[in-house]
Amino acid sequence: MKKNSVILFLLLSLNLFSQDIMFYEKEISNKDNYEFYDYSVLQKKDNIKLTGTLITPKANYDKIVFIVPGSGKDTRNSHFILTELLLKNNIAVFRYDERGVGKSEGVFNNNSYTINEMTEDFQSIFNELKTTEKFINKKIGLIGHSYGGLITIGAVEKGLKCDFLIQWATPVERATESLKYQIKTGLNKQEKNLQYSDNETKFKVMDSISKIIDRNATLDEMSLKKVIYSTMKKYGYKKNDFGWYITFSSYLELLKKNFIPVYENIAIPTIYLIGDNDIFVDPVANTSILKKINNKNIDIKVFESLNHYLTSSKNLELNTSLYEIDEVAKTYVLDWIKSK
Template identity: 30%
Template sequence: MLLFISFNKISSQNNSDFGKGIKDIERYNSKEIDFIDSEENVKLSGTLIFPKTNYSKIVVITPGSGQNNRNSHYNIAEELLKNGIAVYRFDDRGVGKSGGKVNFGVDQIIKDLYYALNNLQKIDSLSNKKIGALGHSLGGIATIDVYQSGLKIDFLILMATPIEKFGKFNKPQYNSRRNPEIKVSTKMLFQNLQIPMLFIAGTNDSFFNSTETAALIHDLNNKNIEVKIINGLNHFLRAGSDDWKKTKEYQNLYEINPQALNEITSWIAKI
């Protein structure tokens, strides 16, 4: 196992309720792109939204736990599109147009992300694009695993992703679920990372200690990794604490802080 961290606080939420369409969608092109999990013969469905002008980068957004549809993290998607970056999001299993049964496990998130990325890379019209993965929370863990599997990914963004416990990198051997024979420590994985990666989190994240995580990553001195820890932001990169279920903020989880949005888009633009 990669983590011994509980995600019970968010595992049962139906995130498909929070999805919103892109504002001014007519300013962009969109294309429905389905892909198949060939191991289970399950079809999943997603949408690629891209600028009408030339673009060079695509971000595949992977949410954390819960039932997520292709409209999740709409705030990030809108900001990326405004900055000339294409976005691909897909419905979780059993949600929207995707087949299969709803599954909250990280293994399923990993499998689906793997097949989504693999499918995009095979599309001739996208062969000249840089394709990266942005994962939030458990979705970030999935992006790490898919990278470790050997599938080509051009860049990674880990958003509020717990990779440490008690001030140390997760101690268990990192055992790729896609390639079980690959075993490497979390520290070694980040130490040897060969592609650009942004790690972004807030100081008020109650799921892990973002400050300690930042220190651990900085100590690796890997120039491919950039770390941004923003004061006062919670697990969803919003201002305030993670006690959002008791407030109106629960209905606006994906409307993240403008500074965080700017950090993400600015970083992608320069790689």
């Protein structure tokens, strides 16, 4: 990953034209060993068609896993190494093209495509497919990686029912805290969004904005921004110094979210996976929250010396190597799914 890039939240912001496969993705090998079923689902709210592919073993199988990748553009070819591992072990996989990407309709825009819309897109796909022939009488699980984990837990919050859930390097804590962690690790110092020379001031501004948002979360976007600007002015902060932080809908909606109550009450068998070298999501803070919650339905696994992608590589350039998940992590994920 290019270290000088501005990161929306957990992955690089991309401005690429729609295409069937992204340069950091790859089709699975040995395609003749599997069956492929293409689906097109209407997302009724925005009247766009979303497309994806179910890949199944040729032998009988009893589990299907939906894989939801992190932020940035993704097609039905993401997480290809994990996908092939599951298929080799008689577990079917469904992946989809995000809106405006691959064969899906709509427009992909990192600045305006919000967590709410992403969750609605995923829910539309899941709710439609679970009633179709290939999905009936199968155990259905979700793997949400990074931002994708926010989408899956958001869908659960809205009532989605699945048989098991994997939250992989997903922020459990509020977005403000995750963004502060990225400033500390040097991943995203928010130089444009927060034009202050020291982190202490940045953190004070971020905390103040977070509290204002919480007090006014029911307001529409324009009204909320006005309240933030006027309140921060009273606190002595100039709009020009922090305005970019709340300019885009995607950021503002993310700052509103609080999924901790969902984890407190979740009844779905869930496992939370993270590497102790993750510089995107704080492994200590997020696992501490889950330990404090102490929900018997949530298992926690921290992998020693692995990063956000559960690899040991220190090279986070955006290419296919990001998906080369460590053998220990792959085996652990596979065994956990098999046990459900």
